[in-house]
Amino acid sequence: MPRLALVTAIAAAALDDDLVPLLDACARAGIVTQIRAWDDPTVTWSRFDAVLLRSPWDYTERLGEFLDWCAHVSTRSRLLNPLPVVRWNTDKHYLAALAERSVPVVATCFVEPDMDPLPTLQAFLAEHPQASEFVVKPAVGAGSRDAQRYSRDQEFAAANHIARLLDAERSAMLQPYLASVDRDGETALMFFDGRFSHAIRKGPLLQRDERPTEHLFAAEEITARIPGQDELALAGRVLAAAAECLHLQSPLTYARVDLIRDDDGSPRLLELELCEPSLFFVHAPGSADRFAALMADTLRGVSAT
Incomplete structure (x- = not known):
């Protein structure tokens, strides 16, 4: 029988709501599945026909080590999604x-470790006078950890937040906080093998005057959602543009496209999750079985080569 490793982190395994439904679905699909921590040195990864990144959510604190591990595993098994995708998407x-490929992305300014935080922030605010609030977050991060929402009169506090990230040799990001998030939340669209599976609504995570969460990720308010046709169309554009960036010849095993609406109601890309996204199986009956069927097909293809 084909063998599949579901990769997590020790601190995250109990927080990954996808693991139990995926284990059950893989069992129904005839796949031998085991949960393993990515940094467990005792694991022989070549024993598995494929290695599926599920919740290795502590990689943000040691990205270089995680990418080295991904490269190691790629020589011994089939990493899903593959190494070039993980390198790009983390x-x-x-x-x-x-954005260079004309994808409507939430306006983003990157602040690099050699830049001065306060003047960069002031320039960003001058470029976005309509933004009454904005967000500071790390360029390498998971969930809402180290992310915070600020009003325009909090620029010194925000500049200190940026400086803390830069002092740790982490790039920071500045984005306007779109008011639609408080009203409509985010729409996350899940794709398996390039085909739309289901979508969910995420409630707003960042609250006013709330410090960044110190947990692995903040608690989320999740409900099922039927996406709009404009959201489906944009998600397709996003995946096509990503395929161009990565020179992909075939669809990705999994992808999650996170969208929010601009002030004029148009959807914009907030994040594209191709590395270790939650897929919210519990909010879409049958989705775990669809994904397990894809895994079974993938593993049969591995066995045939």
Whole structure:
């Protein structure tokens, strides 16, 4: 029988709501599935026909080590999604690459470790006079960890937040906080093998005057959602542009496209999750079985080569 490793982090395994439904679905699909921590040195990864990144959510604190591990595993098994995709997607500078391909992305300014935080922030605010609030977050991050929402009169506090990230040799991001998030939340669209599976609504995560969460990720308010046709169309554009950036010849095993609406109601890309996204199986009956069927097909293809 085909063998599949579901990769997590020790601190994250109990927080990954996808694991149990995926384990059950894989069992129904005839796949031998085991949960393993990515940094467990005792694991022999070549024993698995494929290695699926699920919730290795501590990689943001040691990205270089995680990418070295991904490269190691790629020589011994089939990493899903593959190494070039993981390298590209673990750093949100990919948003700039997508914007260059005319994807409507939430306006983003990157602040690099050699830049001066306060003048850069002031320039960003001058470029976006309509933004009454804005967000500071790291370019390499998971969930809402180290992210915070600020009003325009909090620029010194925000500049200190940026400086803390830069002092740790982490790039920071500035984005306007779109008011639609408080009203409509985010729409996350899940794609399996390039085909739309289901969508959910995320409630607003960042509250006014709330410090960044110190947990692995903040608690989320999740409900099922039927996406609009404009959201489906944009998600397709996003995936096509990503395929161009990465020179992909076939659809990705999984992708999650996170969208929010601009002030004029148009959807914009907030994040594209191709590395370790939650897929919210519990909010879409049958979705775990659809994904397990894809895994079974993938593993049969691995066995045939």
